[in-house]
Amino acid sequence: MNEKSSQPDPPPQVFSIDSGEPRGALAADPPLYPTDEFLAEMAAESAKLETATPQEILRWAVDRFAPKFTMATAFGPEGMTIMHMLAEIAPETPVFNLDTGYQFKETLELRERVKEKYGIEVEYKLPDTTVQQYEEMHGGPLYATNPNQCCFDRKMRPLHEAAKGQHAWASAIRRDQSPDRAAAPIVGWDKKFQLVKISPLANWTKNQVWDLILKESIPYNPLHDQGFPSIGCQPCTRATQLGEDERAGRWAGFEKTECGLHNS
Numbered sequence: 190m191n192e193k194s195s196q197p198d199p200p201p202q203v204f205s206i207d208s209g210e211p212r213g214a215l216a217a218d219p220p221l222y223p224t225d226e227f228l229a230e231m232a233a234e235s236a237k238l239e240t241a242t243p244q245e246i247l248r249w250a251v252d253r254f255a256p257k258f259t260m261a262t263a264f265g266p267e268g269m270t271i272m273h274m275l276a277e278i279a280p281e282t283p284v285f286n287l288d289t290g291y292q293f294k295e296t297l298e299l300r301e302r303v304k305e306k307y308g309i310e311v312e313y314k315l316p317d318t319t320v321q322q323y324e325e326m327h328g329g330p331l332y333a334t335n336p337n338q339c340c341f342d343r344k345m346r347p348l349h350e351a352a353k354g355q356h357a358w359a360s361a362i363r364r365d366q367s368p369d370r371a372a373a374p375i376v377g378w379d380k381k382f383q384l385v386k387i388s389p390l391a392n393w394t395k396n397q398v399w400d401l402i403l404k405e406s407i408p409y410n411p412l413h414d415q416g417f418p419s420i421g422c423q424p425c426t427r428a429t430q431l432g433e434d435e436r437a438g439r440w441a442g443f444e445k446t447e448c449g450l451h452n453s
């Protein structure tokens with residue numbers, strides 16, 4: 190039962206992009222294919238990078254994949270940390286945000302702070318409908334009854350479009366954030382988006398991230414100081430209580446912990 194609608198949770202559904210068109214790096218020019226040889230090379234690089242710093246991992250990623258190397262950010266502390274590092278290493282790296290139309294204004298304001306401080310212009314990737322159109326199509330906000338479909342339409346589809354033609358993308362996940370993320374390699378093939386996924390902060394802890402943010406005055410979302418450790422769209426994020434998991438405030442009331450970007 191979900192608390193928000195007092196209705197039973199919808200049955201599990203599998204959402205997929207099934208157009209049959211090449212995706213991600215397979216649609217790049219030149220395309221990058223996950224051959225056995227390439228995957229073995231990436232696994233070997235990933236093993237070597239286990240002891241590297243996030244900056245070293247980012248340098249490797251830029252050397253290996255730019256200009257077909259990109260990054261998606263929701264302006265979380267980890268993403269801000271990576272942008273801070275990229276500003277020194279490769280500020281020309283294209284960075285984008287999935288603007289669902291439901292983000293907090295504090296999150297959107299961070300885009301301007303990033304531009305001012307680092308000169309990095311984070312590009313918004315938009316769904317194909319406005320919030321108003323989407324809610325009219327579904328007779329109300331879908332996040333309240335079927336957040337999987339809402340995340341798929343407003344995050345996954347735009348992300349598939351953004352990944353098309355790239356070879357690699359950086360993700361800001363940490364292994365200690367959730368069981369889903371615990372096995373993330375530093376470098377791996379992202380089957381869902383069909384491109385190389387690089388996680389420079391996989392081995393970092395929350396404390397390491399925040400130590401750097403405070404030491405280097407990296408901009409961060411002020412909502413973190415108001416009890417929101419993990420911030421997504423406004424309707425699907427609540428503050429957490431002491432002792433709760435850091436992602437407990439996401440999709441509270443639903444059996445859902447990920448929007449779909451980082452689980453397979």
Ligand code: SF4
Nearest residue numbers: 332336339340422425
């Ligand atoms: S987090 Fe919530 S509002 Fe945002 S896309 Fe997912 S279900 Fe929709």
